[in-house]
Amino acid sequence: MNSLDPPLLDELRAILGIEAIVSRATELKVYECDGWTVEKSSPDILLMPRSTAELSAVMAALDRRAIAYVPRGAGTGLSGGCLPLNAPAMICTSKMNRIVEIDYDNRRVEVESGVVNLHVTNAVKARGYFYAPDPSSQVACTIGGNIAENSGGPHTLKYGVTTNHVLGLEVVLPDGEIVELGGPTEERCGYDLVGAVVGAEGTTGIVTRATLRLMREPENHRTLLASFPDVDSATRAVSLIIASGILPGALEMMDQLITRAVEDAFHVGLPADAGAVLIIELDGLEAGLTASADAVATMAQSCGASAVKLARDEAERALLWKARKRAFGAVGRLAPNYATQDGVVPRTCLPQILRVISEVSRRYDLRIGNVFHAGDGNLHPIILYDERVPGQVRRAIDAGRDILKACIEMGGSLTGEHGIGVEKIGEMPLLFSPDDLRVMTELRHVFDPKGRSNPGKVIPEPGACVEVAAPRRQVPI
Amino acid sequence: MADETHSSELAKRIGPQLGADRMRNPTALEANAARVIFEPASVDEICEVVRMCETDRITLAPIGAARTLSQIRRSPVAVGISLKRLSRIVAYEPDDMTVVAEAGLTVSDFNAIAAASRQRLPVDPPNPQVTTLGSLIGASHAGPLRLSEGTARDLLIGIRFVGHGGRVIHGGGRVVKNVAGYDLMKVMGGAFGTLGIITEATFKVRPIPPQYRLAILPYERAADAFGAASALNFALPMSHVEILSPSLGARLDAPNKFLLMTGFSGTSLEIGYQAEKIRELLGDAGEILDVQPSRERYEMLRDFDWTAMPLAAQIATRPAGLERALNACGVEFRAHAGSGVAQMFVGTTPTTSDARKIVARWREIAHAERGHLRVLAAADVVRNDLEMFDQPNEGALRLMRRLKSTFDPASIFNPACFVAGI
Known part of the structure; x- marks a missing residue:
């Protein structure tokens, strides 16, 4: 509480009431990290506004005293995006969780930013609609967090990521000003500021409301589970399917380590002896699906698939997706700690990068599992470690960095959907020139000239130490 | 007058430095947009000219085929930049379904090459044979396929542009999914050349559907045509659902009525099913064209000028x-x-x-x-008496003005042409 003087606390209490403020160190410990657990740091105070007006008043009060803040949704992020760094206040949007208006005629839904991702689809599915971005954490993560991170998910191969589905935003700027960006129309009036805010990782203010696009449910699905002897043959099948002109709704791969962990945890009938499995979901008109599914099965077999199983009904399909989306949870049984990476490579480089990952695993003597969006070339190597063993955290960080460097060398990227946060900030100069980074900083300052919104994220500060293993770490190295 | 002087002075300076063939007089259409045309042979030359213009406060704008700027500029900028010589495909990987190309390449020229891999950039502005990738992005051109395929905004995954100070800036990358750094693609998209000169773009491409067919249905009343469009759009994943008012319909040698022109695509099984469903929903009034006439009428629909x-x-x-x-x-x-x-x-x-x-x-x-x-x-x-762009709300406009002055401090990039005089 050192930076928060009593008059400010009085003001914040007057705005929010004491029930929406957490300031005891023991309670704040819950907010010391998100899904990136390698680094931890508690905020001095947690503020939970219930409305745009409250949030704006809170931000204006902080601005008057030059206090920086970190925004937080549900804290399910995987890159440390809501880790407090030189930001004493944390502002959490989870109490702003109303679905404001569902407009089926225009296929739009207006929500407050604390609404949970899956709740949007749940609210509209009876009428045959869905909200497309479906990150694995969708039962918990918020739309505001999705917007900050430009989240994806398995079905983004066909349907696009968050930025493709956000039309309008209400944003509170760091000085407390409320602005409306974009709107309910598909064309924009002036610069595409919505596009600039989505994926800015909470550095351009706090989103309080969003107008999202709803999609019509496809007529039907076919979900296939194909088992392969090894990841190489599975990746060959991925290339063949994409090259054939069939665009699956989702095309996901799990290697043996993950498949076994998932099967042990959830008993969904995954083949534990397979070297890799693909979950291939085709969607569209019923009239074409059987032929497409047959074609995909034939292609998988021609690449060496030992079995291709079609989900017989919605229950089986749901089970497969449950297995896929809970893969990260299942991995928790294999090791006390894990770090998930989010590198991307051109799809054709998948076999190469998977070889690099197994070399890295050997070199650092750490087990690494792979569960990823194969159709997008978006990898999620899961590096298993034990923070109690001296040196393992360091090795896990270095192994992750080696994998990301290899992704970049292959023409890929540091992150496909998890964001830069603090985790990959040190690697940004590998991807962008000093001029690129300078222009991005200039863009950030358009929204946040004083640098109060989520400082220390996305862009490394010139001259600052970019070493991830910084003194803020509370876990042993 | 000052701009005219600037143009000729710049022409004199650029000639000896970069080669006399880089500068030319504008065509009749271009003359509405720029006083002289600069045709750089490299990105370095653009950087050089941007620096010169910034020093002397000479206005410039990327000009494409000049169809957009010639219609919306009240007075020409001093220098129009044509990327005619920067129109190469840098990397096209059909198996990755991505293309990196210089911004002077036209949509048609790329699509002619991609067709061999049964792929396309599925953005269909009028006359794609003259629409450069730069103008597709900068002026937010789109067409009927926006319904099913999205617009350039949805497909653009990487960008390179020359910004203030003559700096080459890049955002995004070559992979289809990428959230590293701020989304400069969105910032440059639809900015009408007011923030810099786009030199290179990376797009996701899509498979060309195995078959495409066009249904044309005439209606006496607009309300009925829109009602039918909405019913179709609910029932089927249409490629496009367009409605033309009667006089436009007549230009397609169709009845002088409101015309619903809706496209659908897929395998022959899917085509058959959709055709049947359209008949079921909308009756027998219209016609579903064969493959070749479908293509021809679609192009007429796309190309209204x-x-x-x-x-x-x-x-x-x-x-x-x-x-x-x-x-x-x-x-x-x-x-x-x-x-x-x-x-x-x-x-x-x-x-x-x-x-x-x-x-x-x-x-x-x-x-x-x-x-x-x-x-x-x-x-x-x-x-000269018209506001070309609508006015954004006050808060958004304040941010837009800040963005413009940050990205273009000398106010040389296509000034006084965009929203609220930006």
């Missing part, structure tokens, strides 16, 4: 409000029915004060539907 109109505008509303808005405007139109976007026009040149009144009325109607309206083309005699 709004720049030839004395006064043309694009309205954007919520999709369900589009028919109401067009009806209230009482004009001829081509509507992207499922997207809430339409182009509309008057066929005879209005007087200056009439043009102002017409645009003001259209805007009022658009605003009533929570939408906005942008003038696409205006005859020379009325252009």
Whole structure:
């Protein structure tokens, strides 16, 4: 509480009431990290506004005293995006969780930013609609967090990521000003500021409301589970399917380590002896699906698939997706700690990068599992470690960095959907020139000239130490 | 006058430095947009010219085929930059379904190459044979396929541009999924050249569907055509759902009625199923064309040339409000029915004060539907009195002005052409 003087606390209490403020160190410990657990740091105070007006008043009060803040949704992020760094206040949007208006005629839904991702689809599915971005954490993560991170998910191969589905935003700027960006129309009036805010990782203010696009449910699905002897043959099948002109709704791969962990945890009938499995979901008109599914099965077999199983009904399909989306949870049984990476490579480089990952695993003597969006070339190597063993955290960080460097060398990227946060900030100069980074900083300052919104994220500060293993770490190295 | 002097002085300086062939006089169309045309042979040359222009406060703009700028600029900039010589494909990987290309490449030229891999960049502005990738992005051109394939905004995954100080800036990358760094693709998209000169773009490409067919259905009343469009759009994943007002329909040798022109695609099984479903939903009134006529009529539908109109505008509303808005405007139109976007026009040149009144009325109607309206083309005699772009709300506009002054501190990139005089 050192930076928060009593008059400010009085003001914040007057705005929010004491029930929406957490300031005891023991309670704040819950907010010391998100899904990136390698680094931890508690905020001095947690503020939970219930409305745009409250949030704006809170931000204006902080601005008057030059206090920086970190925004937080549900804290399910995987890159440390809501880790407090030189930001004493944390502002959490989870109490702003109303679905404001569902407009089926225009296929739009207006929500407050604390609404949970899956709740949007749940609210509209009876009428045959869905909200497309479906990150694995969708039962918990918020739309505001999705917007900050430009989240994806398995079905983004066909349907696009968050930025493709956000039309309008209400944003509170760091000085407390409320602005409306974009709107309910598909064309924009002036610069595409919505596009600039989505994926800015909470550095351009706090989103309080969003107008999202709803999609019509496809007529039907076919979900296939194909088992392969090894990841190489599975990746060959991925290339063949994409090259054939069939665009699956989702095309996901799990290697043996993950498949076994998932099967042990959830008993969904995954083949534990397979070297890799693909979950291939085709969607569209019923009239074409059987032929497409047959074609995909034939292609998988021609690449060496030992079995291709079609989900017989919605229950089986749901089970497969449950297995896929809970893969990260299942991995928790294999090791006390894990770090998930989010590198991307051109799809054709998948076999190469998977070889690099197994070399890295050997070199650092750490087990690494792979569960990823194969159709997008978006990898999620899961590096298993034990923070109690001296040196393992360091090795896990270095192994992750080696994998990301290899992704970049292959023409890929540091992150496909998890964001830069603090985790990959040190690697940004590998991807962008000093001029690129300078222009991005200039863009950030358009929204946040004083640098109060989520400082220390996305862009490394010139001259600052970019070493991830910084003194803020509370876990042993 | 000052700009004219600047143009000739710059031409004199650039000649010896970069080669005399880099500068030329504008064509008649280009003359509305720029006083001289600079055709760089490399990105370095653009950087050089941007630095010179910044030092001397000489205005410049990327010009593409000049169809957009010639219609919306009140007075020409000193230097128009044509990327005719920067039109190479840098990397096209069919198996990755991505293409990196220089911004002077036209949509058609790329698609002709991608067709061999049964792929395309599925953005279909009018006359893609003259639409460069730079203008596709900068001027947010799109067409009927926006309903099913999205627009350049959805497909652009990487960008390179020359910004202030003559710096080459890049954002995004070459992979289809990427959230590293700020989204400069969105910032440059639809900015009409006011923030810098786009030199290179990376797009996701899509498979060409095995078959495409076009159904044309005539209606006496606009409301019936929009009702049918909405029923189709609900029932089937249509490639496009367009509605033409009667006089435009007549140009396609079709009945002088409101025409619903809807495309669908897929395998022959899917085509058969959709054709049947369309008949079931809409009856036997219209016709479903064969493969070749489908293609020909689709191209006519795509290629309506709004720049030839004395006064043309694009309205954007919520999709369900589009028919109401067009009806209230009482004009001829081509509507992207499922997207809430339409182009509309008057066929005879209005007087200056009439043009102002017409645009003001259209805007009022658009605003009533929570939408906005942008003038696409205006005859020379009325252009100077029209606001081409609608005005964003105050808060957004303040941010936009800050963005402009940050990215273009010398105010040289296509100034006084965009929203609110930006």
